[in-house]
Amino acid sequence: MALFNVRVYGLLINEVNELLVSDEQEYGMRFTKFPGGGLELGEGLTDGLKREFMEECNAEVEILSHFYTTDFFVKSAFNDSQIISVYYKVKNRSPLNLNFKTTVFDFGTDDLKQVVQCFRWVPLGTLTENEMTFPIDKHVVKLLKEQI
Structure with a gap:
């Protein structure tokens, strides 16, 4: 049976034009992506994104606008599902209380x-598609760069 995997991500840009990215290690691999993750059954897109930001960043976010929805085929890097990702521009409702790193994969x-x-935080001015691991995220970086 073919499966769809619906993902939802937030593009959080701070007051000095830096974009928040997440470095992660799971399934025996390391990857860089945007904060967010998989939609749960019965959950709406924006509710899922708000939940993901609470789980990952312990932060409430406000959804500003839809940015992009996948419009090309992408097979999951982890299983045989087809990935459909939805990206929203978001802003944090209060200061983020995270231990920000400056080096990629600084897990300890x-x-x-x-x-x-x-x-x-990655400055938008120096952000490149190569900063991200997955094809859809790379495409989103390209779209972001076209806007600035």
Whole structure:
């Protein structure tokens, strides 16, 4: 049976034009993506995004606008599902209380079996598609760069 995997992500840009990215380690691999994740059954897109920001960042976000929905085929890097990702521009409702890193994959461990996550701010002016791991995120970076 073919499955769809619906994902929802937030594009959070701070007051100095930096974009929040998430470095993660799971399934024996490391990847950089935007904060967010999988939609749960019975959940709406914006509710799912708000839940994901609470789970990952312990932060309430306000949805500003829809930015992009996947319009090309992408197979999941983790299973045989087809990925459909929806991106929203968001802003935090209060200051983020995270330990921001400046180096990619600064987890404090080299054990690929551990599931870990950290966050970085990346200046929009220096952001490149290569900063991201997955094809849809790379496309979103391209679209973001076209807007600035």
